[in-house]
Amino acid sequence: MTLKLPKRVCGFALSGALAAFVLLSGNAFAGVFNPDTITLSNGMQVVVVENHRSPVVTHMVWYRVGSADEGPGESGIAHFLEHLMFKGTKKRKPGEFSAIVARNGGQENAFTSLDYTAYYQTIAVNRLELVMEMEADRMTNLVITDKEVEPERLVVLEERRSRTDNNPGAILSEHLNAALYLSHPYRNPVIGWEHDIRALDIKRILAFYKRWYAPNNAILVVAGDITMEKLKPLAEKFYGGIPAQPPVIRNRAKEPPQKAARRVTLSDKRVRQAAWQRNFMAPSLQWNDKKHVYPLEVLADILGGGASSRLYRRLVIDDKLAISAGAYYRDDDRGPGRFVFHASPRGGVSMDKLEKAVEAEIAKVITEGVSTDEVRRARERMQAAAVYARDSLAGGARALGSALASGLKIEDVEGWPERIAAVKPEQIQAAAKVVFDRRRSVTGQLLPEIGE
Amino acid sequence: MIKFPNRSTLAFIVIALAAMLFHHPAGAIEVQRIKSPGGIEAWLVEDHTNPIITLRFAFRGGAALDPKGKEGLANLVSSTMDEGAGILDSKTFQKTLEDKVITISFDTGQDNFGGRMQTLVKHRDEAFNLLKLALTEPRFDAEPVERIRMQILVGLRRDEENPHSLASRALYQSLFKDHPYGRPVDGTKESVKAITRDDLRAFVAQRLARNNLVIGVVGDITSEILKAKLDETFLKLPMHAKPWGLPDRRPAATGRTLVVDKDVPQSAIMFADVGLKRDHPDFYAAYVMNYILGGGGFTSRLYSEIREKRGLAYSVSTGLNPMEASGLVVGGAGTANARVKETLDVLRNEWRDMAREGATEKELKDAKTYLTGAFPLRFSSSGRIARMLVGMQVAKLGIDYLEKRNGLIGAVDRDAISRVAKKLLDPKRLTVVIAGKPKGVTTTP
Numbered sequence: 001m002t003l004k005l006p007k008r009v010c011g012f013a014l015s016g017a018l019a020a021f022v023l024l025s026g027n028a029f030a031g032v033f034n035p036d037t038i039t040l041s042n043g044m045q046v047v048v049v050e051n052h053r054s055p056v057v058t059h060m061v062w063y064r065v066g067s068a069d070e071g072p073g074e075s076g077i078a079h080f081l082e083h084l085m086f087k088g089t090k091k092r093k094p095g096e097f098s099a100i101v102a103r104n105g106g107q108e109n110a111f112t113s114l115d116y117t118a119y120y121q122t123i124a125v126n127r128l129e130l131v132m133e134m135e136a137d138r139m140t141n142l143v144i145t146d147k148e149v150e151p152e153r154l155v156v157l158e159e160r161r162s163r164t165d166n167n168p169g170a171i172l173s174e175h176l177n178a179a180l181y182l183s184h185p186y187r188n189p190v191i192g193w194e195h196d197i198r199a200l201d202i203k204r205i206l207a208f209y210k211r212w213y214a215p216n217n218a219i220l221v222v223a224g225d226i227t228m229e230k231l232k233p234l235a236e237k238f239y240g241g242i243p244a245q246p247p248v249i250r251n252r253a254k255e256p257p258q259k260a261a262r263r264v265t266l267s268d269k270r271v272r273q274a275a276w277q278r279n280f281m282a283p284s285l286q287w288n289d290k291k292h293v294y295p296l297e298v299l300a301d302i303l304g305g306g307a308s309s310r311l312y313r314r315l316v317i318d319d320k321l322a323i324s325a326g327a328y329y330r331d332d333d334r335g336p337g338r339f340v341f342h343a344s345p346r347g348g349v350s351m352d353k354l355e356k357a358v359e360a361e362i363a364k365v366i367t368e369g370v371s372t373d374e375v376r377r378a379r380e381r382m383q384a385a386a387v388y389a390r391d392s393l394a395g396g397a398r399a400l401g402s403a404l405a406s407g408l409k410i411e412d413v414e415g416w417p418e419r420i421a422a423v424k425p426e427q428i429q430a431a432a433k434v435v436f437d438r439r440r441s442v443t444g445q446l447l448p449e450i451g452e
Numbered sequence: 453m454i455k456f457p458n459r460s461t462l463a464f465i466v467i468a469l470a471a472m473l474f475h476h477p478a479g480a481i482e483v484q485r486i487k488s489p490g491g492i493e494a495w496l497v498e499d500h501t502n503p504i505i506t507l508r509f510a511f512r513g514g515a516a517l518d519p520k521g522k523e524g525l526a527n528l529v530s531s532t533m534d535e536g537a538g539i540l541d542s543k544t545f546q547k548t549l550e551d552k553v554i555t556i557s558f559d560t561g562q563d564n565f566g567g568r569m570q571t572l573v574k575h576r577d578e579a580f581n582l583l584k585l586a587l588t589e590p591r592f593d594a595e596p597v598e599r600i601r602m603q604i605l606v607g608l609r610r611d612e613e614n615p616h617s618l619a620s621r622a623l624y625q626s627l628f629k630d631h632p633y634g635r636p637v638d639g640t641k642e643s644v645k646a647i648t649r650d651d652l653r654a655f656v657a658q659r660l661a662r663n664n665l666v667i668g669v670v671g672d673i674t675s676e677i678l679k680a681k682l683d684e685t686f687l688k689l690p691m692h693a694k695p696w697g698l699p700d701r702r703p704a705a706t707g708r709t710l711v712v713d714k715d716v717p718q719s720a721i722m723f724a725d726v727g728l729k730r731d732h733p734d735f736y737a738a739y740v741m742n743y744i745l746g747g748g749g750f751t752s753r754l755y756s757e758i759r760e761k762r763g764l765a766y767s768v769s770t771g772l773n774p775m776e777a778s779g780l781v782v783g784g785a786g787t788a789n790a791r792v793k794e795t796l797d798v799l800r801n802e803w804r805d806m807a808r809e810g811a812t813e814k815e816l817k818d819a820k821t822y823l824t825g826a827f828p829l830r831f832s833s834s835g836r837i838a839r840m841l842v843g844m845q846v847a848k849l850g851i852d853y854l855e856k857r858n859g860l861i862g863a864v865d866r867d868a869i870s871r872v873a874k875k876l877l878d879p880k881r882l883t884v885v886i887a888g889k890p891k892g893v894t895t896t897p
Contacts (some may be wrong), residue, residue: 053501054481054831086750095760098750103818105825107749122829161718162766162786166615179577184722270715272609316599317543323606346602377551384553384572390502392833 032386032417033396036228038235038411042244045215045404046235049223049396057224058394059131060120061139062405064219065212067192068114068185068252068335076192077200077208079112082154084205085119086110087148089141094148096133104130114186117335118406122394125225132238139213140242142206150201158200160191168268169275174445179262179442180279184255184335214245219404223397255281255336262442269449273323276354277342280441282329284337286407290430293331296339298423299432300329301378302370303361305342311343311359321349321357334407339435351445362436369429383417481831483841483851486675488682494667495841495851496678499834505671506834507583508842510566512664513696514841516632516776522647525638526565526598528604530558533567535596537585542596545582554579556586562633565659565848570837573672576681583683587660592652604644615720615887616784618712623722623782623885625659626710633778661693662686663739668841670834695825698777702726705881709796709896712887719792719888720784723799725881727772727779728872730847736860737868738772738781738876739767743819744811744869745802745877746770746783751818753806757798758785764795781876792890800879810870824858 019340036048061367067078088094101108105122106133121131174189181187191197196208213425220239258281282296283289304312305328315322345354389395403413484496494507515526534549534556536542549556552575558567571579611617621636628634638644665686669678705725728738746754746769758768770783787795811819831837844853886893 026675054828056828056831095751095756099818102749102751102822105822105827105829107826107829122832124825127825151763153763155759155766158718158763159766159788161788166716166718166720166786168613270613272613273606278473306550308543308550313543313772320599323603381550381553387502387572388504388553388570391504391835394832433756440626 032141032390033400033413035396035410035414038228038232040215040235040240042240042242042344044233044235044239044242045219046163046228046239047219047221047397047400047404048224048226048228048231049221049395049400050227051223051393052225053393055125055225056122056393057125057128057226058120058122058220058397059128060118060221060223060401061133061135062114062116062118062219062221062401063213064217065117065403066113066408067188068116068188069212070185070188070208073196074189074200074204074208075196076190077196077347078117080153080189080197080200081209082110082112082117082119083156083167084144084148085138085142085189087384088143089138090143091137091141092134094216094330097138100134101131106131112190113402114190114404114408118405120394120397128222128226129234129238132234136242138236139215139218139239139252141211142209142305144206146200146202149205153197153200157194158192160194160197163191164189166208168266168271169446171268172189172264172444175264175266176277176279176444179264180281180338181336182256182258183253185252186333186335197304200416211271215239215242216244217248219401221397221401221404224393230299244380245394252335258440263445264442265445265447267447267449271446271448273344274351275342275344275446276351276358276444276450277340278340278358278441279441280435280437282331282337282339282435283306284331284333285412286334287336289434291427292434293337294419294423295427295431295434296329296337298375298378298382298420299329299370299428300327300339301382302374302428303327303365305381307380311341311358314361315343315354319357320346321354322346325358329438332406332408351447355443362432365429365432366436369432370425372425375423375428379420379423382420385418473801476880481837481854482782484675485851486669486682488679488687488689490641490683492662492665492667492682492686494669494678494682495845496673496675497841498674499670499673499838500672502671502834504570504834505573505576505579505669505673506568506570506838507667507837508566508568508838509665510564510842510846511660511693511846512564512666512846513659513693514560514562514564515635515637516562516698517659517696518632518635518639518643519651521643522639522651523635523643524604524637525647525651525655526560526643526659527638528603528647529603529652530560530565530567531600532585532592532597532652533558533590533656534811535600536591536593538559538591539581540585541591542593545586548578548582552578554582556583558586561638562637564779566842568835570835576673580685584688587656587686588688590656592641593674594649594796597649597652598682599784600890601647604638605641608638608641608644614784614863615712615714615716615718616722618714619720619722619784619885619887622710622712622887623724623883624669625707626708626789626883626885627724627780628778629704631701632698633719633775657690658694659696663691665689666842666845667839668838668845670838670841700777703778703780704881705883707878707896708883709889709893710883710885711893711895712885714887716888717788718786719789719886719890720786721792721795721884721886722782722784722880723879723884724780724782724804725883726876727781728774728876729776730774732774732779734868734875735774735775736870737864738872739814740819740823740861740864741806741811741869741876742770742772742781743823744815745806747772748819748822751822753802754775754783754785754799758795758874762794762798764791764798769786789889790891792886792888793892796884796893800882803877803879803882806873807879810873813866816864816866816869820861820864823861827858
């Protein structure tokens with residue numbers, strides 16, 4: 001969700017793509033990566049995804065902690081800590097970590113999401129030990145003082161401005177999340193509310209660090225020109241000696257039954273193009289009725305997967321009501337999932353008319369279901385996506401790392417193609433009937449300010 | 453399938469591509485030069501690990517050649533060529549692509565018009581055939597053209613919400629004035645509306661030919677099969693594109709500051725100075741110098757001074773943008789309105805320091821170990837390798853570039869850094885555009 005981006009000129013352009021990737025990767029392109037896994041004696045899981053195209057590895061450490069694990073008044077702490085992890089340790093001065101990685105031809109970054117925080121370096125395989133030593137060092141030896149924290153707080157506030165405050169669509173998304181979840185911590189933005197970011201202090205940040213950063217709450221994923229046989233002794237050497245900590249009890253607020261549909265509207269003079277969306281709180285692989293998850297994945301593809309999807313064809317091509325229309329489903333989080341419909345009206349089309357058109361498509365799935373042919377075509381597309389996913393160096397590492405760090409199992413990733421293949425049209429209709437209940441939804445509208 | 457190309461993204465692609473050209477693992481990847489019986493050339497990296505084929509291509513000559521008043525033509529073509537071809541209407545064409553999970557897409561920058569195809573081996577013949585149809589018999593039916601035109605117009609409107617796009621547009625306009633590089637790749641509201649379907653057809657007939665085409669292929673295909681496919685796919689293109697040319701233009705980097713008024717909490721800052729063309733002998737020295745100044749991950753001078761020490765920005769960086777007919781050192785940052793002035797002071801200071809003092813021995817050494825060591829990291833996917841194969845050909849770097857490249861970086865010395873820094877960086881020339889409500893900064897004449 002929130003990423004510390006490489007500081008190239010393309011930073012702005014990249015952010016969207018990477019954010020989308022975090023979203024997609026959990027969809028577990030499976031039966032593809034054939035990972036090897038072991039667990040060290042201190043509880044740290046180790047995963048290898050082989051890819052021998054070039055003598056390079058991506059080395060990632062994932063912590064099973066994200067913004068949803070923050071306490072009251074400390075929103076943004078997971079992400080702030082992620083930034084501070086690039087400062088010094090007992091062994092290294094601030095900035096030394098990055099300087100060493102760069103000097104050795106490596107690239108690095110980190111990202112924070114709802115359920116996890118991850119750090120990675122991509123580097124020549126003969127430098128793997130170097131980054132393992134440094135990553136293991138900062139798992140427990142972080143040293144931060146006001147001298148590092150205060151400028152970094154300003155950086156995080158600038159990051160918030162550029163991602164959110166400068167962008168009316170992002171402000172609306174923040175409010176939609178806060179409205180979609182009545183109590184569950186997914187209602188808070190990953191980057192944090194501004195007043196919380198301003199108030200976070202070193203004591204709290206270090207307490208958060210000590211509580212969550214431990215080998216038994218971490219997963220090591222290495223992808224590239226490496227085997228488990230070679231990695232295992234290195235993992236034992238660098239990470240194996242870090243003592244396990246008492247297991248942390250994850251204590252997240254629970255979501256009550258939702259009983260009223262909500263609406264959120266943002267009118268802003270900066271808006272040049274109106275947009276509409278409806279978010280349904282939905283089951284996920286670890287929340288509520290899991291049997292609906294795979295049918296909903298297939299349904300999202302049928303409804304909103306591309307130019308041939310039902311929504312695009314109906315709203316954009318045939319009825320000429322919208323500039324764009326689609327749907328997506330997010331089911332890979334530890335907590336509740338969400339199923340999102342979105343559309344942007346053509347000039348002269350009212351939001352009401354647009355909304356009714358989307359609702360008609362939703363109603364059609366509930367009353368008439370989907371055809372066998374649609375399900376077959378979606379299945380083939382989704383399974384081909386699994387083959388394409390194998391192509392990139394970091395793709396497998398990201399998919400497996402995010403799944404494991406969110407509480408899923410390797411089998412959830414690797415078994416994905418079969419589970420998708422087993423979906424029947426009647427299951428899709430049944431899932432739609434249960435999930436598309438207005439009372440568990442929030443509808444958002446982004447509008448130009450009246451009078452503009 | 454939202455198609456919202458925008459100026460800033462395209463400008464960034466150019467920079468990213470330029471950066472890409474410098475990263476190759478010596479010896480790790482074998483590039484073959486393939487020539488089909490019909491004379492179509494392609495550079496191929498065979499890789500049979502996964503049943504996937506990725507093909508990228510580029511035609512020299514891009515949006516900068518759009519006729520005056522029809523700015524955005526190449527961009528509209530690139531967004532509509534995959535909307536129906538031959539006997540297949542838009543719906544059928546798109547449905548076939550989706551059902552077979554074939555990607556065919558087109559894109560344009562100022563200097564080149566490009567595209568890519570990606571397919572599973574089992575749909576190879578269909579994929580090449582669809583690509584041939586799109587290249588040689590695009591339909592440009594009214595429905596998809598009007599639909600996509602509207603999406604582009606909405607994209608232009610959305611750009612007006614985005615301070616970064618606004619700053620980028622204003623910067624290029626200010627640097628290149630009436631030269632085509634001063635015009636946005638995706639055009640303006642008026643120019644996009646003025647483009648006719650005949651214009652689209654004329655573009656394809658005149659601009660897409662065999663003599664301005666380069667091709668890069670990666671994946672699960674042998675040279676023999678590829679040769680046959682090259683002829684089937686590209687031989688129907690005309691032999692010659694309509695002759696084209698762009699006048700060279702030195703960017704009007706005059707030290708001007710331009711404020712684009714926009715009510716946002718954070719100002720988007722874009723800045724530029726004179727750069728080099730890709731074939732300039734000092735290009736590698738400029739590349740290393742840029743890495744030290746603002747190009748390098750979390751370790752550049754600007755990153756350290758503006759972000760790490762002062763917390764002025766989340767993102768600050770510079771890059772080289774070498775073009776067919778010009779060149780820039782260009783950068784960007786985003787900072788709260790109240791702190792724009794301080795950010796600019798630090799920026800100008802760093803510009804001056806580098807021009808006066810050049811780089812230290814340690815900076816040069818660290819830059820070289822990074823730039824040469826990070827070389828193989830660019831081979832992380834078929835798509836990236838195919839893009840490089842095309843980039844190498846577009847820039848005429850030679851097929852042995854992979855072996856030569858680290859040596860060229862290694863040969864850069866401190867004198868060369870000082871020479872290019874003096875030549876390219878001058879705070880009196882540094883041109884700055886700010887989109888926002890910056891405090892204490894106003895437009896200068």
